[in-house]
């Protein structure tokens with residue numbers, strides 16, 4: 001068992017659903033709440049997402065670590081999360097006051113889930129452009145995540161998606177575990193995501 005450091009929060013979801021865009025909005029929101037944050041990104045064979053986040057300047061470069069996941073993004077967050085656990089341990093060691101380590105998975109399919117050896121809580125990000133039948137397919141990520149995020153809600157009129165129906169189906173398959181909507185272009189819904197994470201994994205008030 002690890003010595004208690006920062007809370008570890010996973011962010012998974014299909015390719016392009018908006019995981020990095022969510023981080024770009026969520027990190028500044030958490031920092032405004034005076035929380036100490038670091039990020040680990042997982043890419044297949046590059047450090048692209050980490051470099052993208054570093055370029056935004058939202059966090060000091062050394063608070064953003066990259067794990068190269070190899071061929072299977074879910075392997076390093078579920079079957080053998082050693083690389084991510086080592087990265088998180090090194091952030092805990094380097095920044096003793098850290099509150100949260102956000103671990104972004106590489107883009108994967110609806111079956112991807114996080115090992116609870118790695119994270120205390122995990123979000124799964126889908127987007128409306130993927131279609132409103134995604135929740136009905138009952139992928140483990142959609143069903144089992146602690147928080148489901150339906151992103152890109154601004155696009156629903158353009159892709160013919162019935163958003164209320166999509167949310168209702170998501171809530172049904174999740175047995176009333178939470179579902180939140182976000183628009184990472186504008187920041188809509190991000191405060192609610194920060195509230196959910198804080199309430200779930202932080203012992204002190206933000």
Ligand SMILES: Nc1nc2c(ncn2[C@@H]2O[C@H](COP(=O)(O)OP(=O)(O)OP(=O)(O)O)[C@@H](O)[C@H]2O)c(=O)[nH]1
Nearest residue numbers: 014015016017018019020021107151152183184185
């Ligand atoms: N319209 C709209 N576009 C968005 C939103 N969120 C993300 N995008 C766009 O969607 C595309 C993919 O976003 P990313 O944040 O790169 O997605 P990702 O899940 O990190 O992608 P991978 O790491 O490749 O799996 C980008 O062009 C974003 O600008 C949103 O809420 N609305």
